[in-house]
Amino acid sequence: MPQIELTDKFCQSAKATCGRKVDYFDTLVKGLVLRASAGGTKSWYLVYGPPAKRQWLKLGFYPEIPLGGDKGARQRARDARAKVGDGGDPVSDKKSLASSQTVAHLVENYIKRHASTKRSGDEIARRLRKNVSGRDADGEKLEKSSAGCICDVKLSELHRRDITKAIDAVKDRGAHVEANRLFEDVRAMIRWARGRGDLDQNLVEGMRKPTETVERDRVLTHDEIKTMWGALARADMRESTRRVIRLCLVTAQRVGEVCGMTAEELDLDGALWALPPTRSKNKREHAVPLSPMAVKIIRDQLADVKALAERKGRAIPAFVFPGPGAQAPVTGAAVAKAIKREEIAKRGKATILGVEPWTSHDLRRSAATHMEELGISPFIIGHVLNHVSATKASITSRVYARYEYMKEKREALELWADRVARIVSNSAEIVPLGSMDAS
Structure with a gap:
């Protein structure tokens, strides 16, 4: 259980020097931990509570969540500790939120906080709403939504087969390019959610795009x-x-x-x-x-x-x-x-x-x-x-x-x-x- 004043340079080079994982405790913010796994993954945690009831709150992954800054790991840890000081239990709150949040919530959160900043944001929003959530920005059901929509699946129960279901429905109607683009959108959304700590796993890791497309070479005479x-x-x-x-x-x-x-x-x-x-x-x-x-x-x-x-x-x-x-x-x-x-x-x-x-x-x-x-x-x-x-x-x-x-x-x-x-x-x-x- 090494203790060290975490720095950006240290976080970049941190490794599991022995065993499957090593936890590095920050000396500046009490309870903040950088966990380095043997596979190279680095995760942020806040540890709080008495030894007999020690709680580990996952804050997200590094480098998606940096060490410092307004939205960095240290600030997140301070905010969570403040809730503990007020009698709250962030781990329990996170579990309750995960059990109440659905894929539809994730889609809208992703569109609002990330996709909307991209040049192709409108197209990303259209694909995700039509083929994944089946809901518009107001939560109303879309008339022409895909048969593979998984809007009501809880984030705590989300599985790779649910993602496959949504993409297969697009592929089955012959829209192979749309299926590939949807796969890329979903992959980006899942990685974003994992980096924030909304999901604990990268559910699309190892998944292949649904269709191998051939580069077009059509030239009109x-x-x-x-x-x-x-x-x-x-x-x-x-x-x-x-x-x-x-x-x-x-x-x-x-x-x-x-x-x-x-x-x-x-x-x-x-x-x-x-x-x-x-x-x-x-x-x-x-x-x-x-x-x-x-x-x-x-x-x-x-x-x-x-x-x-x-x-x-x-x-x-x-x-x-x-x-x-x-x-x-x-x-x-x-x-x-x-x-x-x-x-x-x-x-x-x-x-x-x-x-x-x-x-x-x-x-x-x-x-x-x-x-x-x-x-x-x-x-x-x-x-x-x-x-x-x-x-x-x-x-x-x-x-x-x-x-x-x-x-x-x-x-x-x-x-x-x-x-x-x-x-x-x-x-x-x-x-x-x-x-x-x-x-």
Whole structure:
């Protein structure tokens, strides 16, 4: 039972020097213990009570819970000791809470305290509520919840088979990508709960994702782009959704980033879209030069949004592509559903808008592929796509090289937009970049 003034450095290196576990008692906060197991796990405990009735309250795991800080182990131990001093019993309270808390409570707690801080927080919340808890934020049952929902399972009784049940229900309906993403969401939630001390075990440890997915390589040909673009005008979807799809192809940007576009991010006179770090996938600011075709699509959309707001007698929304009610932007998931609704099967062969099934991300890949076909450098295409692997791969490019290749990106996107215009107007002869000066 070694006693030591715990420090961050010591906690990082603490090991079980003999036996299955070693308990290190902090000399600054009475009863605080760092338990190091032979397997490398480190746990925080508060020990209190007389020797004959010694209680061990688990506070969580290190390093998920640090030593210091407002939410660190020392502060948690002090708070718990204060309850003991007032006649309380934190161990008994924790057991009572665990027996009353359900998976539905865990899902909402996780969404509120952790998932909501992430860029994809809304999608995480949707997946967990639909497929795990089956409840909305108010605790009301969702009409279209999954058959595998485990909302009423007590946290104290939660088992791996319950997690498997929730994920299998998604997989069984053929939504293999959704099943994989749900597995990742649940795994993150369980690890978060274990780190906080809400669960004593990592129930997903050793579990494998439900489906091995193959990386997509779908690229629309020139003929497919022409067919799809023409059929898009007659598709059963909102005009704003059609414009999102066109912009995904013309700008080569991610559908979620296009959907969330705001008027504040745009300088249409300067033909520039400045995507802030908070909305880009890699958390880096991304300047997207806009071709004349892209500017026209956005201007048409802004005009329609303004006209609708005036008819409704409400303020013009900040979003270029507002969703129903104009309180939030349309989501990438909504665009995906709109595309999927256009899928038809004839003689056993499925098509979307007249061509082999495709997704919005396939449009981004298609743009990148055809830009390379035009002779544009893969390095410049990487900057257009805002890929860190291409733009910030070395310490030199991350720290010292600040050139953003705006001129080259603009040339690439305008050349690609011109190619799209030729494709959709029956004049799609390929002219490589090196041949442009001779034409």
